[in-house]
Amino acid sequence: MIKHYTIGIDYGTESGRAVLVDLANGEEVAEHVTPYIHGVIDQHLPAGGVVLEREWALQHPRDYIDVLEQSVPAVLKEAGVDPSQVIGIGIDFTACTMLPVDEDGEPLCFQAGFANRPHAWVKLWKHHAAQDEADEINRIGAEREEAFLQRYGGKYSSEWMMAKIWQVFNEDRDMFDEADAFLEGTDWVTAQLTGTIVRNSCTAGYKAMWHKQDGYPDDAFFEALHPDLRRLTATKLRGEIRAPGEAAGSLTKEMAERTGLLPGIAVAVGNVDAHVSVPATGVVTPGKLVMAMGTSICHLVLAEEEKEVEGMCGVVEDGIVPGYYGYEAGQSAVGDIFAWFMEHGLTSDLVDEAKQxxxxxxxxxxxxxxxxxxxxxxxxxxxxxxxxxSTLVDTNLSGIIIGMTLQTKSEEIYRTLLEATAFGTKKIVEAFTKAGVEVNELVACGGLPQKNNLLMQIFADVTNLEIKVAASKQTPALGAAMYASVAAGEAAGGYSTIFAAAEKMARVQEKSYKPNAERAQVYEEIYKEYSKLHDYFGRGENDVMKTLRSVRDKAKGGTVLA
Ligand SMILES: Nc1ncnc2c1ncn2[C@@H]1O[C@H](COP(=O)(O)OP(=O)(O)O)[C@@H](O)[C@H]1O
Ligand SMILES: O=C(CO)[C@H](O)[C@H](O)COP(=O)(O)O
Structure with a gap:
């Protein structure tokens, strides 16, 4: 019998990773990583010269194309399969990672005249410079009692689409006017494969205020932001929206030549890294919270009903798998906090010991x-x-460590940072369960569970929940490949539903992390203190973090918070 395969590509923060997957059993036959040459652009624009302000994080769209041209041929070669056996391709992406494009779908930053304009570039998910716009969206949204706010846990984030678009509008009106459309990165790359722009309901729902029944908020809401934004959704956000599992189109002849695949194979609708991971861990029913653990953590859970959960990132019908409401919450930095510590918190004796x-x-x-x-x-x-x-939805909050003495050691701080991220997750689990969204078990995927056992055990002890770990090392890419198999369909050798694909292709490891009762009890005590600090600094009782940020910005001559 002829074997069939699909390719899934996971576009992360630093690199893109492709896997070629056997559809019969989910085996990842070959994988390849293409690091982004330009990485995260947060200091100055690629052509040099223009220095970026604090909180900016951009990317170069050329890096995304490199992944297609390098990683796809590489997995084909490594697997040694005939391209005719590859029946589909699908991608997932960080989100909201968005860019302005011209009438031909070309990124504005590709035009020589705009290369020195920061707002012409891709704004990465962790671009945090649109907080003022997010605050205004929340104020005006609340005043007008806009329905979308509740679906975003009461607050729309500065990381999401409308805040980022409004920042372009406010700070570089020319670039806003030049943009024929604003697209999610996942839709732009998918359009490079198919030649046509199709938006996906996952990012539209979780990041861009779109609702399956109601569509986008009314023009009147956007008009309340600014009269010239009135027609925003009908103009720069126009376009067909399709659900995960549908095909966005088929592979063009040109992209087939550049990737080594056959023209005409199915290209799945774009998707998001965290969301696509859920069925790839085998989770297609309520009660199991999937944690995509990497530079950040995204928390995802399915439920039968739509509930209001404090500070969640979003709830979207069919947003993760069809037939369920998919909930998302998250922590904006997790692995990134540990990366910061590695860069700025290590003592020389530790560095020497590691070398020795x-x-x-x-x-x-x-x-x-x-x-x-x-x-x-x-x-x-x-x-x-x-x-x-989540759950405070405030990018202007900052970190704190309490209890330092002259005896404090590097490794103690490191452990404390691991624990803090686990407490952050416990807050999110609590918010879900308090709102009636059931969480009985945790399922982890992403880079961190493979890198740090202690972190995983601390998460189990702090949350007092068992944690299963995805068997795949490239869960999002596997999820993208699974959705590609559904887009290709049963007749082509794929699957008719994501449920059928998950049954055959997804699995978790045998090893799980079980909470230890004694440790869990101590953490319960410490968590009470975490919660006090959380509310004191996070809910407006003491705004010292914001005051300090304001003073800092003034001292540096940057933007001052209102
Ligand atoms: N041994 C480790 N323990 C904890 N964190 C680690 C370890 N090694 C790397 N990291 C962190 O893991 C993160 C990368 O996670 P990964 O899942 O590979 O990437 P991404 O989030 O971009 O998909 C980085 O933030 C890095 O600091
Ligand atoms: O918000 C997201 C999904 O909704 C981002 O894609 C996510 O936070 C980026 O994650 P990472 O870099 O850890 O893969």
Missing amino acids: KNRPIHALLEEKAAAYQPGETGLLALDWWNGNR
């Missing part, structure tokens, strides 16, 4: 931090190094 022992510093720190019992460091941190995405 020829061990990665993370591994050495993990070993040292694992020697402590919960509470033994005497430290507690708030995990807001990149603001708070």
Whole structure:
């Protein structure tokens, strides 16, 4: 019998990763990573010269094309399969990662005249410079009692589409006017494969205020933001919206030549890294919270009903798998906090010891931090190094460590940061369960579960929940490949539904992390203190974090918060 395969590509923050997957059993036959040459652009624009302000995070669309041209031929070659056996391709992306394009769908930053205009570039999900716009959206939305606000947990984030578009409008009106459309990165890359722009309901719903029954908010809402924004959704956000699992089109002849695939194969509708991971861990029913753990964490859970959950990122009908309401919440920095610590928090003796022992510093720190019992460091941190995405939805909050003494060691701080991220997740689990969205089990995927056992055990102890771990090392890419198999359909050798694909292609590891009752009890005590700090600094009782930020910006001559 002829074997059939699909290719899934996961567009992450630093790189794009392709996997070629056997549809019979989900085996990842080959994988290839293409790092983005330009990485995250947060200092100055690629052509040099223009220096970016704080909180900016851009990307170069050329890097996305490199992934197609390098990783697709590489997986085909490594697997040694005939291209005729590959029946579909699908991608997932970080989100909201968005860009302005011209009438031909070309990114504005590709035009020589606009290369020095920051607003012509791709704004990455963690671009946090649109907080003023988000605050205004929330104020006006609340005043007008807009229905979308409740679907975003009461607050729309500065990371999402409308805040980012409004920032372009406010700060570079020319670029706003030049833009024929604003697209999610996932839709732009998918359009490169098919030659036509099709939007996806996942990013439209979770990031751009779109609702399956009601569509976008009325023109009157956008008019209330600014009269010239009145027709925004009918103009720069126009376009057909299709659900995950549908085909966006088929592969063009040109892209077939550039990738080594056959023209005409199915191209799945674009998707989001975290959301596409859910069926790839085998989760297609309510009650299991999937954590996509990497630079950040996205938390996703399915439910039969639409509920209001404090500070969630969004709830979208059919947003994750058809037939369920998909809920998303998140922490804006997790692995990134540990990366910060590696860069700025290490003592020279630790660096020397790692060198001497020829061990990665993370591994050495993990070993040292694992020697402590919960509470033994005497430290507690708030995990807001990149603001708070859920449940407070405020990118102007910042991190804090309490309990430092002259005896505090690097590894104690490291352990405290791991614990803080687990407390952040516990807050999110609590918000879901309080609102009546059931969470009985955690399922982890992404890079972190493969990198740090201590982190995973701390998450289990802090949440007091068992954590299963996805078997795939490239869960989002596997999910994208699964959706590609559904877009290709049963007749072509794929699957008729994502449920059928999940049954055959997804699995979790045998090993799971079980909570330890004693440790969980100590963490319960510390969590009470975390919650006090969380409310004190996060709910307006003490706005010191915002005051300091304002003073800092004034001192640097940047934007001052109102
Ligand atoms: N041993 C480790 N322990 C904890 N965090 C780690 C370790 N090694 C790398 N990291 C963090 O993992 C993150 C990358 O996660 P990964 O899932 O691979 O990427 P992405 O989020 O871009 O998909 C980085 O933020 C990095 O700091
Ligand atoms: O918000 C998102 C999904 O809704 C982002 O895609 C996500 O936070 C980026 O994650 P990472 O870099 O950790 O893969």
